[in-house]
Amino acid sequence: MSERKKRKPGETREKLMSAVLTLVGKGRHFASLGIREVTRQAGVVPTSFYRHFRNMDDLGLQLVDELGLVLRRMMREARENVFQADKLIEESVGIFVSHAQANRSFFLFMAQGLAGESRAIQDGIRSEMRYFSTELANDLRRLKLADHLTDGDLEMTCDLVVRSVAFSLTDLMGVSAEDEYQVEQIRKRTCRFLQLIFVGAAHWDNKQA
Amino acid sequence: MSERKKRKPGETREKLMSAVLTLVGKGRHFASLGIREVTRQAGVVPTSFYRHFRNMDDLGLQLVDELGLVLRRMMREARENVFQADKLIEESVGIFVSHAQANRSFFLFMAQGLAGESRAIQDGIRSEMRYFSTELANDLRRLKLADHLTDGDLEMTCDLVVRSVAFSLTDLMGVSAEDEYQVEQIRKRTCRFLQLIFVGAAHWDNKQA
DNA sequence: ACAACATGTGCACAAGTGTACACATTAGGT
DNA sequence: ACCTAATGTGTACACTTGTGCACATGTTGT
Known part of the structure; x- marks a missing residue:
């Protein structure tokens, strides 16, 4: 029952979230971002996205x-x-x-x-x-x-x-x-x-x- | 030099603009709209778009x-x-x-x-x-x-x-x-x-x- | 150590995208 | 009536997109 061991529990997850922030920071609008674009920016394969979020709105909510x-x-x-x-x-x-x-x-x-x-x-x-x-x-x-x-x-x-x-x-x-x-x-x-x-x-x- | 004869000078143009407004009214965000989507909503062929606007931002400005x-x-x-x-x-x-x-x-x-x-x-x-x-x-x-x-x-x-x-x-x-x-x-x-x-x-x- | 699971990856595919090009239609000024 | 410019259409292409599937790897609990 020790749950705090995970070395990088949400590493990709964080990379995805900050990828969105990076793109937004570059002047893009959140609504115009796609999954592939975000994963590309995060340096992750597109399908990884679904391990953490169901869709872009889900990511936005988090x-x-x-x-x-x-x-x-x-x-x-x-x-x-x-x-x-x-x-x-x-x-x-x-x-x-x-x-x-x-x-x-x-x-x-x-x-x-x-x-x-x-x-x-x-x-x-x-x-x-x-x-x-x-x-x-x-x-x-x-x-x-x-x-x-x-x-x-x-x-x-x-x-x-x-x-x-x-x-x-x-x-x-x-x-x-x-x-x-x-x-x-x-x-x-x-x-x-x-x-x-x-x-x-x-x-x-x-x-x- | 009579310039007011044009029967439908910007008919398609208006259709495109109000197509955007329609989509926005349906809850879409302007930044997420594409040329094809807009022309589809306007009931016009995609290439017609370029007869009136250079790109989406141009349309937005108008x-x-x-x-x-x-x-x-x-x-x-x-x-x-x-x-x-x-x-x-x-x-x-x-x-x-x-x-x-x-x-x-x-x-x-x-x-x-x-x-x-x-x-x-x-x-x-x-x-x-x-x-x-x-x-x-x-x-x-x-x-x-x-x-x-x-x-x-x-x-x-x-x-x-x-x-x-x-x-x-x-x-x-x-x-x-x-x-x-x-x-x-x-x-x-x-x-x-x-x-x-x-x-x-x-x-x-x-x-x- | 081993089973169960979470997470990451590669491949595939159908659908959608922007836009170039050539052609058809129409409108306007003469 | 005719020439020219404006406007509309169809086809085409290279590229991107979302996402399903099978597989590899690592992590956790026993």
Whole structure:
């Protein structure tokens, strides 16, 4: 009953997954990738694919799961590095941008999947975003930064925040990672978006009537 | 020198374009479509394709142009139907939603193109959004609804509005057009997003320091 | 050590793909 | 009415694709 011996349990599997990410990173769209192309990129024989995935969508779904891990890691880092509230937005957006650069292909895949052709993958990504949004709401509650908002309004605010950041993602993916200036522009603009949203949230209740 | 005689100048051409829209409407992703598939759907022989387009991306670009027309028509209707400021958001979002339903495939194509694999198409759609955003800014200025904002801040606000609506588009495309309840939920949620943003904009200057 | 299984490989094949070429039809301007 | 250009069609070919099958290899549990 010792199951942790496998020397390379999913070596090919990982090669296939990162082959997809590589291709996506090169500008290809996930929906246009075929099994043969992916196996070729992974340096594996086509039939090997079926040892690990039933089809491309299956592989995509498992990529979404890994994407979840990346996002969680990012969120943890954000929580550890944000000390005072006034720098909250700048710090968080900064961490987001640097993660997006470090895992470019992953986030590219995410951006694609939002309007992709597999409904399951769409739902998976959407679900990750929802999770992210509720966690953000929890944090804001804990930091006492949202005391005047009802749960519903806080949820909505966080949803809008997450959406805006996700949209900035597409901006970010549109410019080369080395273009420091453009990246910086996007970072600043995203911060301003979030500030605007939070100003709106701070003054929300009186308008709610 | 009379050039308007052509009986069916671009009949096949239109058939090809709407064939793409049909396939996209059926849930396919633009990036995964091939020339043969499209011509088959259009009921045309494969080689005809090259009479009108150089490749799929070319066709996509021309679809973006048509999309621009759809968007402009939508904006015109919005301008004609919005009378007083307090219903501005509800009216506009309503018009947006109904247009998105009426031209589902078109908007689906737009949502896909934002993270598609053709850079040119991405830029085209982005450019349409920018246009939309600046027009919105002009309207708000004209209606005296943004007097306390600098041009830059107004531009940012409108950009955020357009992005939020565009993201709602992906929500909308995710539910069946007949699911009245879900569509209504999305409509309401989008309105709340915009309200939140405008509340933020209304109180922006004091925070700007 | 041996049986059971998971994983990787090679081969095969029918189907689909992009596109070149030559030809048929039609439309437009004179 | 005629020439030219635009548009549509059929055939052809080399190539890619998904996937089934049989076999090789390695790994695990007893």
